[in-house]
Amino acid sequence: MKKSILLITLAIYGLVFCSCQKTVPETVEELKPQAISATAGDPVLLASNGLTIESLNGAITANEISGFKTYMNSQTVNSYGGNNIWVFGGPSSNVEAFGNMYEATGDVAILDRMIYFCDGILSTRNDKATAANGGQKATWTGNIDPIWPSSAKDTVIAQAGIEQGRVLAHMAYCAKLILEHPAIWNTNVGIGDSKGYGATYKARALKYITECNYVIDNWIIPRFVRTSDKLLYFPGAPNTYMANGPAPWNQLVMVTDVMIRLVQCHVLLNNEASRITQYDAIVQANINWFIANFTSVTSAQGSACWRWMYSLTSASLEDCNHFAYDAEGLWMAYNSGRYNIPLLTVTKMANTLFDIVLKNQNADGSYAGRVNGTTGINLAAGFFSLKHEYFYLADIRQDKYFTAANINISSGDAASTGATTARILWLKNRRYLAGDGNVELYQGCDYSGWKASFGSGNFLLSALVANGGVNDDASAIKVPPGMQAVLYSSDNYGGTAVTFTADAACLSASGINDAVSSLKVTTIP
Template sequence: MRGPFGTYTLGAFFGGLLFMGAKAQMKVSSFDGPVTKEELKSFNDYVATLKPATDNKGNQWVQGHSGEQTKAMGLIYQMAGQQETLDHMLRFCDAVLSERNDLAKAPVGQHKIWTGGIDPVWPNDVTKKPIQTGGGEGDPVGHLASCAYLILNTGKLHNQKVTIGDPHKYGVTYMDRAKTYLKQADFSMSNHILKRLLDLSNGNKMYFAKDSPYMGGKPVPWNQQMMFNYAFMNLCSAHRILNDNPELLGKYKSILTASIDWFFHGGGVQTKKSKKGSTVYDWGYTMPRTTGEDSNHGALDVAGFYRTYIDGNYGITADQMKPFANMFVDVMTLGKEKYAGTVDGKTDGDGHAKPTKNIRSGYLFLAEFRPDAYKSMMSADLSVGGKGTGSADGFSRFLWVKNQRMKAK
């Protein structure tokens, strides 16, 4: 069992509350018991009000609203299987594909980037020259591959006409749409990410190409590896169902596996004991640093490792995930509405490493491994019968863990 979920920033979590304004809010029926029809309805009513971003300025399709909302829709559909949720995800995936640099008309597209070509990418800033690309290229590819996988994994939909129509001529049936998404996701991966952006010459470990204007020749930071892995994982899942290209599937899997092994077995993370005696992890933003990852990027890292754990094809176990949970509960949680700015418990940082009063939603997944902290974690930003929330990522991850708890009983 797996779920296509992804990254998270504090701005996306709290920005959602402001973004929603007077629109429908997602509401918690209960913290215990099964996910309710009312909770799912509140989610679908919420996403029905959303409009996808019209470009990727400021990483809107990565850690911004549209990126997080797309991942949330995929997660909820993976859990509950309601076609309404998937149809909204298709609406967003149609939009993100249509805004790819080589497909969109100017001014959204048709920009020559640092490679000298009009590559199949989603640049987040076209005003600075040369136009750079980085780990954020993984998320739009991941959205397309995730939606393709979800359709392919739902056999009853294959020959049905897509409910929302086909405004971009991407395919009349759900199967047609899935094949278009997968084809174009592979195209982006093969014609920019693997062709120019990544250097995999060191045992498939991810480094940026030496001539990349962004972090050229340096290891890809863990949070950005998680973005690429979001794409690789869903591409593997889709091709595994189709059984259409075992060589390409093997290539994708080997890169993702190298990333996971680098972190857990190649010196990426330290294992320590907390003051409470629990086993915890400490790691850094990017190799060779192995300590003091900031809270913001740590949440992105955790979400990425969790989705790979749920996938079940890459060797991550619950025992490997629990030190993440111990780290958040026993080291980062300093009191009510007080959370450390780094994974090693420090509170003197600023920016991404600044302490917070709220929980970044990537950490909510960890409540699955610390049931003793489940309610305190979920109730930090959610309440039963309250005014609700406008954070799709936070609410979707709450529902996912709530459902996991029921399945474990």
């Protein structure tokens, strides 16, 4: 059976890279990976803004790449780099989006746009930007420090803390991606070098690394890393923000994020061994500290989860706005393979999202605003769309990939934010490379003989044959995480029915070996 490929309507809702309060009255239902749609009532077609998802399974398509590039090419860099735009704003999310898509596609034009944004990051740093563009301001130290102010442009004293780590992490990500592709090292950067940051890709990467290390050496380590135990604490006076207090967990991982990526860069370059040791020690100490302050709980579904507070000394449960950054940071440390983090530790965080937060919906259809499944106000208010950082947890709970993707597709978030679309496509490609795509039937045990592939849908005998199968001749099945297949011994979904939610190398023990005549494939709610 020829599978339908449907394009998502992706209308512009504005650059909002957060769990925005959108008016969605209905509860989001699970959608099928081969029949995805936008918000109910929208036409199913390619929208003018470009963002496209043709399927939630398989390789990234040419249309998806082209659509992403069309939309993201319209995004530009602000002249003022403060007010946390490189931390929480659209430009911050754009850089990560470019990185995800370059990882997935190897398209150098996407890398060039990432470099354009990273050049923008560096040129808007307080000590590099002109006074007319909001730079050259003294911070609470009395110096014109190498920071991106968290304060507004007209603020007299520039405010800044350890959120600077997130800004640096963007540049380190770009450098890491370049270093992972030595074939382009000596090629001139496609967008040129108007700012003098390095003509070739490798030279640009080295510039970003040097500048990241400079900020860490001159801002983060001397002011925020406690010498006795390497933990991240705020200094006292003249600093007034959380003076002498511990870093909130979401801000803590912003520092570990950049150090992890810089370690990876220096490993690729095989240089600065002492810096690698220094950064590894800081990351290890702070990630251990974070994990040590989790409390084990059990969800209503029976899964092992975590509960934690906003910070070491806070009386408030972590809210789901900041939870997203916690999740990204823990996943990044785990995925690096360097910090002895058990898979179970990250799985319990993923379970917290999928089995507690998303299982508790409010009357308006929004999801819980705190990690214990309750909802408050402001940052703890309910949300209708997952922040794009959460998609890393769907890499851990692979059975919830479709759930996460379809929440953001149905809410319209994927239509309006390149970062969300990029995370979905990045994870789709990661699954594809791991062999997780459609349900597949095989002629012989151990996945031998003919192979027939099926996306979501119902398949009569005629469709089974059209997809490459043979009646009463299947002996093995592969079922990707998050999907299920019901095999029937008769055509038209009759006779014996056997459900599979995981691979089976041989159907001999299932009562349906060499007896499949029709099937139904769905995603797991």
